[in-house]
Amino acid sequence: MQTLSTEDYLKAIYHVSQSSSGAVATTSIAKQIGAKPSSVTDMFKKLSDQNLVKYQKYQGVSLTNEGVKTALRIIRKHRLWESFLVSHLNFNWDEVHQVAEQLEHIQSEKLTNELERFLDYPTHDPHGDPIPNRALFMKTYNKILLNELPVNKEGVCVGVKDNSSNFLRYLDRRQIGIGTPLQVLHREDFDDSLHIQAGKSTLMITIKIAENIYVKP
Amino acid sequence: MQTLSTEDYLKAIYHVSQSSSGAVATTSIAKQIGAKPSSVTDMFKKLSDQNLVKYQKYQGVSLTNEGVKTALRIIRKHRLWESFLVSHLNFNWDEVHQVAEQLEHIQSEKLTNELERFLDYPTHDPHGDPIPNRALFMKTYNKILLNELPVNKEGVCVGVKDNSSNFLRYLDRRQIGIGTPLQVLHREDFDDSLHIQAGKSTLMITIKIAENIYVKP
DNA sequence: TAACAAATTTAGATATATCTAAATTTTATT
DNA sequence: AATAAAATTTAGATATATCTAAATTTGTTA
Numbered sequence: 001m002q003t004l005s006t007e008d009y010l011k012a013i014y015h016v017s018q019s020s021s022g023a024v025a026t027t028s029i030a031k032q033i034g035a036k037p038s039s040v041t042d043m044f045k046k047l048s049d050q051n052l053v054k055y056q057k058y059q060g061v062s063l064t065n066e067g068v069k070t071a072l073r074i075i076r077k078h079r080l081w082e083s084f085l086v087s088h089l090n091f092n093w094d095e096v097h098q099v100a101e102q103l104e105h106i107q108s109e110k111l112t113n114e115l116e117r118f119l120d121y122p123t124h125d126p127h128g129d130p131i132p133n134r135a136l137f138m139k140t141y142n143k144i145l146l147n148e149l150p151v152n153k154e155g156v157c158v159g160v161k162d163n164s165s166n167f168l169r170y171l172d173r174r175q176i177g178i179g180t181p182l183q184v185l186h187r188e189d190f191d192d193s194l195h196i197q198a199g200k201s202t203l204m205i206t207i208k209i210a211e212n213i214y215v216k217p
Numbered sequence: 218m219q220t221l222s223t224e225d226y227l228k229a230i231y232h233v234s235q236s237s238s239g240a241v242a243t244t245s246i247a248k249q250i251g252a253k254p255s256s257v258t259d260m261f262k263k264l265s266d267q268n269l270v271k272y273q274k275y276q277g278v279s280l281t282n283e284g285v286k287t288a289l290r291i292i293r294k295h296r297l298w299e300s301f302l303v304s305h306l307n308f309n310w311d312e313v314h315q316v317a318e319q320l321e322h323i324q325s326e327k328l329t330n331e332l333e334r335f336l337d338y339p340t341h342d343p344h345g346d347p348i349p350n351r352a353l354f355m356k357t358y359n360k361i362l363l364n365e366l367p368v369n370k371e372g373v374c375v376g377v378k379d380n381s382s383n384f385l386r387y388l389d390r391r392q393i394g395i396g397t398p399l400q401v402l403h404r405e406d407f408d409d410s411l412h413i414q415a416g417k418s419t420l421m422i423t424i425k426i427a428e429n430i431y432v433k434p
Numbered sequence: 435t436a437a438c439a440a441a442t443t444t445a446g447a448t449a450t451a452t453c454t455a456a457a458t459t460t461t462a463t464t
Numbered sequence: 465a466a467t468a469a470a471a472t473t474t475a476g477a478t479a480t481a482t483c484t485a486a487a488t489t490t491g492t493t494a
Contacts, residue, residue: 035453038472039452041473060472099328242441243442255442260481276490
C-alpha cells in the first residue's frame with residue numbers, strides 16, 4: 001500500500017502509549033496503522049536510529065523526549081486544523097478527521113502558529129481533545145466517562161472517546177455535543193442501560209454509548 | 218530525492234505549455250521539476266497511460282482535456298491557499314509559495330470550495346494570478362509588461378511574472394505592489410533603463426525589472 | 435546530405451517501503 | 465519445567481521511483 005510516514009508512526013505510538021502502560025507492542029501499532037508486524041519492526045529500527053524511540057528487540061518501543069515532542073507537534077497541527085474546519089469552513093465534527101490527517105503533515109511553523117493566533121488560541125478541538133500550545137503543553141481537565149457519573153449528579157459533556165463518524169452522527173441525532181448538560185436519571189441493572197437527561201430531553205442509551213462520552217462533573 | 222507526484226508534473230506541464238507553443242519537451246520539464254530527463258520520460262508514459270497527456274516518443278507531451286482539468290484543480294487550490302495565507306495568516310506575498318506547494322495537494326473538494334466561500338470568491342491571488350473558479354474557469358484581463366507600456370501612459374500594477382522571493386522583496390522595498398499606479402516617465406535608450414512613477418515616488422529601474430511586472434493600461 | 439550535436443529513450447543499477455514466509459523469542463498453559 | 469501458542473524478527477521477494485550510462489532519434493550545420 002502507501003508509504004506511511006515516520007510521523008504517522010509516532011502519532012500512533014503516542015496514542016497507544018496514552019491508553020496503556022509500559023512499552024508499546026509491535027502488533028498494537030500494526031493494527032492501528034494497518035501494516036504488517038514485520039513492516040512495523042522495520043520502522044521501529046528506523047525511528048530508533050533517529051532517537052525518536054527507545055527500542056529493544058522483542059520488547060516494543062517507548063517514545064524518547066524528542067519523540068514525544070514530534071508526536072505532540074503533529075497532534076497540535078491536527079487539532080488546530082480540525083478546529084479551523086469546524087469554526088470557519090462549515091465542517092461538521094464528524095467530517096474533519098480525514099482532512100486533518102492530511103493537513104497535519106504540512107510543514108511550516110509559521111503556518112501553525114498563525115493558524116493558532118487566527119483561531120484565538122483554542123485550548124480544545126471540536127471533539128473536546130486538548131490542543132498543545134506552542135510550548136507543546138496542554139491543559140487536561142478532570143473528566144470521567146458518563147457511565148462513571150453517579151446517578152442524579154449533574155455533568156457537562158466535554159469530549160468523546162470514540163471519534164468515528166458513526167458515533168458522532170449518533171450523538172448529533174440525539175442532540176448531544178460538547179457543552180451539553182448530562183445527568184444519569186436511572187441505571188437499569190438488568191442490561192446496564194441508562195436513562196439520562198441530555199439538555200432538555202430525556203432518553204435511553206446503552207452502556208457502550210456511555211463508555212464513549214466524557215463528562216466533567 | 219523525493220518522489221514527485223503526478224500532480225507536480227501536470228502543473229509543470231501546464232505552466233510550460235502556457236509560456237510556449239506546441240508540445241512540451243522532456244528537457245523543459247526536467248529543468249522545471251529538477252529531475253533527470255529519463256525520469257521525466259518514465260512519468261510521461263505513466264501520465265499517458267492515465268490519459269492525462271498525449272505523448273509521442275521524441276515529440277514531447279500535451280495535456281488532454283482531463284489533464285488540463287487536473288492541473289487547473291491544483292492551481293485553483295494553490296492560489297486559494299496563497300490568498301488565505303496573505304489575507305488571514307499574516308504571510309507576506311513572498312512567503313506563501315513554499316507552503317502553498319504543500320497545501321495544494323490536500324484532497325478534499327469540500328475543503329477547497331469552503332475555503333473559496335470563506336475568502337468570498339476571490340478572482341486573483343496575491344501575485345495577481347487568476348484563480349480558477351469551481352467550474353475551473355478563470356478571468357484573465359488584458360495585461361502587458363511594464364516595458365511595453367508607452368511612455369507617459371498611466372497603468373496599474375496587476376501582477377508579476379517572476380514569483381521569486383528575491384524579486385517580490387525588491388518590489389516591497391520600492392513600495393510596488395498589486396494596485397500600485399505605474400507610469401513610464403522616460404526610457405533611457407543607452408542602457409534600456411526606465412524612469413518610472415510608482416505611486417507617489419519616482420525611481421529608476423532596469424529593463425529586467427520592467428519585464429517582470431504586469432500592468433493594466 | 436553527411437556528420438555532428440543535442441535531445442530523448444532504454445536498459446540496468448540503486449534505494450526505499452512494503453510484503454510473505456520462515457525462524458526466533460517470549461508468554462501462557464498444563 | 466516442558467510444551468504449545470502468540471508475538472516478533474529476519475531473510476528474501478515484489479513493487480516503485482529515481483538515477484547513470486549507453487543507445488537511439490531528431491535537429492542543425494558545414
